[in-house]
Amino acid sequence: MTTTEIPAPTARPKRPTAAPKRRPKREREGAAWVFLSPWVLGACVLTLLPMAVSLYLSFTDYNLFDPPRWIGLRNYTQMFTEDPRYWRSVVTTLTYVVIAVPLQLALALVVALALKSMKSGKAFYRSAFYAPSLLGASMSIALVWRAVFNDGGTVDNLVGNGGWVNKPGWSLVAVALLTVWQFGAPMVIFLAGLQQIPAELYEAAAVDGAGKWRQFMSITVPMLSPVLFFNLVLQTIQAFQVFTPAFAISGGRGGPADSTLVYTLYLYDRGFVASHMGYASAMAWVLLLVIGAVTAVLFRTSRSWVFYASEGDR
Amino acid sequence: MPGHRTKGFCASAAALALCAVLAGCGGSGESVGGGGKVVLRYAWWGNPDRAALTNQAVALFEKRHPNVQVQTSYSSYDAYKQKLAVQATGGDAPDVMQLDYRQINQYASGGVLLDLGKQKALLHTSEIDQGLLATGKVDGTQYAIPQGRGTETVVYDAKAWKASGVPLPHKGWTWDDWADDMRALAKRTGKPGATDPGQNEDAFEVWLRGQGKSLYTKANGLGFTADDLTRWWTFTDGLRREGAVSPAEQTTQLAGFVENTPLARGKATADNNWDAPSSGFLAFIPTGIALAPMPSGEDGTPGQYFKPSMFLGVSANTGHAKESAELVDFLLNDRDAAKILGATRGIPVNESIRKETESQLKDFDKTISDYQASVDGTLKDPPQAPPSGDNALQSTFQRDYDQVSYERMSPRKAAENYITEAKAELRS
Numbered sequence: 001m002t003t004t005e006i007p008a009p010t011a012r013p014k015r016p017t018a019a020p021k022r023r024p025k026r027e028r029e030g031a032a033w034v035f036l037s038p039w040v041l042g043a044c045v046l047t048l049l050p051m052a053v054s055l056y057l058s059f060t061d062y063n064l065f066d067p068p069r070w071i072g073l074r075n076y077t078q079m080f081t082e083d084p085r086y087w088r089s090v091v092t093t094l095t096y097v098v099i100a101v102p103l104q105l106a107l108a109l110v111v112a113l114a115l116k117s118m119k120s121g122k123a124f125y126r127s128a129f130y131a132p133s134l135l136g137a138s139m140s141i142a143l144v145w146r147a148v149f150n151d152g153g154t155v156d157n158l159v160g161n162g163g164w165v166n167k168p169g170w171s172l173v174a175v176a177l178l179t180v181w182q183f184g185a186p187m188v189i190f191l192a193g194l195q196q197i198p199a200e201l202y203e204a205a206a207v208d209g210a211g212k213w214r215q216f217m218s219i220t221v222p223m224l225s226p227v228l229f230f231n232l233v234l235q236t237i238q239a240f241q242v243f244t245p246a247f248a249i250s251g252g253r254g255g256p257a258d259s260t261l262v263y264t265l266y267l268y269d270r271g272f273v274a275s276h277m278g279y280a281s282a283m284a285w286v287l288l289l290v291i292g293a294v295t296a297v298l299f300r301t302s303r304s305w306v307f308y309a310s311e312g313d314r
Numbered sequence: 315m316p317g318h319r320t321k322g323f324c325a326s327a328a329a330l331a332l333c334a335v336l337a338g339c340g341g342s343g344e345s346v347g348g349g350g351k352v353v354l355r356y357a358w359w360g361n362p363d364r365a366a367l368t369n370q371a372v373a374l375f376e377k378r379h380p381n382v383q384v385q386t387s388y389s390s391y392d393a394y395k396q397k398l399a400v401q402a403t404g405g406d407a408p409d410v411m412q413l414d415y416r417q418i419n420q421y422a423s424g425g426v427l428l429d430l431g432k433q434k435a436l437l438h439t440s441e442i443d444q445g446l447l448a449t450g451k452v453d454g455t456q457y458a459i460p461q462g463r464g465t466e467t468v469v470y471d472a473k474a475w476k477a478s479g480v481p482l483p484h485k486g487w488t489w490d491d492w493a494d495d496m497r498a499l500a501k502r503t504g505k506p507g508a509t510d511p512g513q514n515e516d517a518f519e520v521w522l523r524g525q526g527k528s529l530y531t532k533a534n535g536l537g538f539t540a541d542d543l544t545r546w547w548t549f550t551d552g553l554r555r556e557g558a559v560s561p562a563e564q565t566t567q568l569a570g571f572v573e574n575t576p577l578a579r580g581k582a583t584a585d586n587n588w589d590a591p592s593s594g595f596l597a598f599i600p601t602g603i604a605l606a607p608m609p610s611g612e613d614g615t616p617g618q619y620f621k622p623s624m625f626l627g628v629s630a631n632t633g634h635a636k637e638s639a640e641l642v643d644f645l646l647n648d649r650d651a652a653k654i655l656g657a658t659r660g661i662p663v664n665e666s667i668r669k670e671t672e673s674q675l676k677d678f679d680k681t682i683s684d685y686q687a688s689v690d691g692t693l694k695d696p697p698q699a700p701p702s703g704d705n706a707l708q709s710t711f712q713r714d715y716d717q718v719s720y721e722r723m724s725p726r727k728a729a730e731n732y733i734t735e736a737k738a739e740l741r742s
Contacts, residue, residue, distance in 0.1 A: 063702075064403035065424025082738075084731065151563060166563035168720050252392065256566040257720040258713060272396055274706035274739070275420075 058282035063275045075282035086283075088258050089266040092172065096262055097239040100176040105231055108183040112190035113220075126191065133184030142178065142248030149174040149249070165249055168259035175260055178245040186231040193227030194220070222307040229306045233298055240291045243268070263287055351383045352637050358386075358412035358624075359394035361572055361594030364658045371654045375644050382637050390571040395705065402426045407629040409638045413458050415449070415621055420702035422452035428628040431456045433639035438647055441664045449622045449699065457627060459646060462590060462660025464623030465693070466520055467685060468492070468508075469592040470584035471577065472604040478502040478583070483606035485688065489521060489549070492609040496558040499583050508584040509576050510559040512550030513568065513715040515708050517586050517608075520618050521546055523694070524611025534701035536736055540729045547718050547725035554719055562719035568712075573598070589685055590623055590660045593678045605685040618689070619696045623660040657682045703739035710735050 033040070058075055060068035079086050111129055115122055135141050148154045151163030164170035201219050210218065221228075243264040246254065254261030254269065261269075263283070271280030358368065365388045372384045387408075389397065395417070401407045407426055421427050430437055430450075439447055439459060450458035468483060475482060480498045487495075496507030511517035519529045528537040553559045560576040567574045572594035576582035579598075586608065595603045608618040626645065628638040644651055652667045657679035662668045675683050714732045717723040723731070 063420075064399065065420060065426070078738075082734075150567075163563065166566055168722070251567070251569045252396070253569075253709065253713065255713065255716055256562065257716040257722055269709075272400055273709055275399060 054281040054284055057278050058285050060278040062277040062281075064277055065275075068278065071278070075279045076286070078279070079282060079286065085258065085261070085266065089254075089261045089263050092259065092261055093240060093242075093263040096172055096176055096242060097236060099173070100179045100242070101232070101235050101239050103176065104180045104183050104235060105186060105228070107180060108186035108231070109190050109228075111183065112187050112194055115187075115191055116194045126188070129187060130184035133182040139244065139248055142245050145174065145178050145245070146249045146251075166256055168257040171250065171256060171259045175242070175245045175249050175262075178249070179239070179242065186235060189227055189231055190224070193224050197223045225306045226308055229298075229302050233295060236298065237291055237295060240287065240294070351381055352634050354382060354384045354410060354632075354634060354637055354641060355408035356384050356386050356410040356641065357394070357398070357408040358388050359391040360388055360658070361591055361597075363593055363597065364388070364591070367655055367658050371645065371651045374650060374654065375641060378644075379637070379640065382641075384641065390569055392569050392709075402629075405631050407631065409629050409632040409634060410641050411627050411629065412461070413625040413627045415625070416700050416702075416705050416708070418450065418452060418458055418625060418627075419699055420705065421627065422455070422457040423702075425630055426627075427457040428630045428632065428635060428638075429455050429457065430459060430628060430639070430642075433628075433635065436636060436639040437643045441647065441666050443663070443665065446622060446663060449696075450625050452699075458625035459627075459642060460622035460624075460663055461626050461646065462623040462657070462663060463620050463686070464588045464590050464660040465620050465686065465689060466516060466586060466608045466618045467589045467592060468584055468586050468606040468608060469577070469595060469603055470508075470606065471599050471601070473601040474503065474583050475499070475604075482604075485607055486614060487607075487609050488612055488614070489524070489609040490612070493549070493553055493558065496553060496584075497556060500556070500558045503583055506560045506564075506576065506582045507558050508560070508582050509568070509586070510550055510554050510562075510565040510719060511586055512547055512554070512559075512719065513565055513712045514586065515711040516588075518543070518546050518711070520608045521611075522617065523619070524609070524615050524617035526611070526615060528697055530697065530700055530704070532698070534740060536733065536740065540726070540733045543729035543732060544726045547715065547729060550715075551718050551725055562716070562721075565719055566716055588623060589682050590657060593658065593682075596678060605681060607689050616689075616693050619693050620686075620690075621696045661686055701740055703736075707736055707739055710739070 057068060059070060059072055061071045061074070062068035115126055115129075118125065132141075146165055149164040150156070151166060153163060156163045164174045197220065201223070202215055205215050205219055241264055242262055246260045246262045246265050247268070250256075250260045250265075254265045264287070267280050267283045267287070270276045270283065356372065358364070360368075365386075368388070369386055372386055376382060376384055388394070391414075394412075395414070398407065398411060398417075402421060402424070413421065418427075437459070439456070442460070446460050446463065447456070450456055450460050470483070478499055479502060480495055483492075483495065499507035515529075522529060522538055522542060525542075527542065531537045550559065554561065554565075560582055564576045564579075564581060572578050572587070572591065575585050575587075575595075577585040577599070578595055585595075589605060592603065592605065607616075610616045626642045628635065628642065632638050645655070646662075647664050647667070649667060649670070652662050652664070652671055653674075655662075656671075657675065661683055662671065672683060711732065714723075714728045714735075717731075718725050718728045
């Protein structure tokens, strides 16, 4: 192993001493903007512009065919006061978030802990457990899921309760399980976080006579809390926006009896099935505000339970 | 991960994820011709057996027009209508598209469809019954051409029904006769007699018309009250509770393909459907199916009617109006195409082709033809094209009935909900 082959570290000292040590700020920013431009362009054209248009549409009656007609806050008042199905979709989504997020995080953490203590084959199992996250976002897996949980499907044959996807009390569980199964991303992040916890903390605890459980509660959880918080925030935001599994498992209708009619699915239904794009846009903005509020609340509560090692040093 | 950057990183990641909420809807694709050929896109809804025949006919068209390549696609009705709505509004509708009676008003007034009157030189309509042809007109302009004539039917597993010993359905039977038969079938076969018709807006319309009422008034308002709908849903819900029609778990799976129906899945003896797509059942019931008229009102008033089963329209944005018109003309007026297509979209609308091919129709095409002949002349005039809100209400109807069949709402409560939703839908 030789490091002399790499010229980079020696390049700078060779420069003429007359040159400024750092280029002017403006020039450096210019280069940054050039490198950022694909992303900035994409963000403006594909994210910010549609957002602005949807904000405008949310105050209109727009059926896709005729030009939008300004109706002020009518969409919003209809949503809150005259649409029972809207409120059902809100309740369904909240139920889903409360079921799916804790289950997914718990499973991710358990698997990450198991992987961490593995001596060999870690890379293989890490990939194996991550695979569902790559597959799971696809429509095809959701369709397989529907077949598995349908009457006459695998689960029906094993448990014999007639197919979860056709039972209003169970269909949302089938949707949530599909999400929980895709615990790969939080698992990998947990694993990275676990590996950063200094081993000497555990050694010291072991010397003091702390058992496994005590070590977990007193070292792992606090040291991991920033990662836990990060995963919690991201998965909560994603769970509020769940669409594909609910769409595929219910055949696009949110059934049976609206039991899987999650917020985004109802939004899609209003926009693309019933052609009320204005109403759908208004729903999207309410969702944005609600997720924003929930995230803000999470950040606020985090002060009392998330432990940042660097803050402790200060 | 633990470190002073974590919190800021966390916040920005959260902000990014939030933005994804609002940027959900994307753009549309563009079809490009390859090898100097004109590429047409042609889309329809239907079962796989219809797709096989249509692709055969399209292959013949391509043979006759070597410079044209036709890309076909099909799906179930539910999926088709959603996809087409999105494509149409993006200005990306297929060049040639199959349309339902429900879609014409909305699409024509939305500027999606080409004025076919201007393509008279290539697209001949002189041999189509003028009354039928007029159903494709909106405000005097011919935006679509009817492709077939269809009517509703009670389709049943002929062998199973005979074996049950229950007398076969007869002309002029009423809804009460039908209900009695379903109960008898359930008793003798040990499974529900038919699909629960409560979720089906079409079946409700037949029942309603049997009482001299209609789904919509001439002024495009609702033609029935919450009381009417409550009676219908009480009737069907009662049969479901008795086990005479399919349970909620099966009814909720219906999605526009015959494969999801209890009849095709071997869980019932009968279903109601339009006559032409009923051929799809043959793939599941090879021993044979038969068609009976829909039940009529108590005083014998027939509720079913002949309606244009579907239309062909051409996109206003097509770059190939000439070739599209030729394809439509071929599908409607060509003798060889008619031989291939048979009655997969209903009995042909071209009068001379119909007369020529009537005697040559075989298998299920003949069943459809005979069935139509048996009710021809006894039915009442079809209603005018439904208002554009009806497209969405069809799904709403199904959903609200889910609440009834899963016993989460009384028929009265669900019916009142539907009326509220329908009024809002028709107003906007």
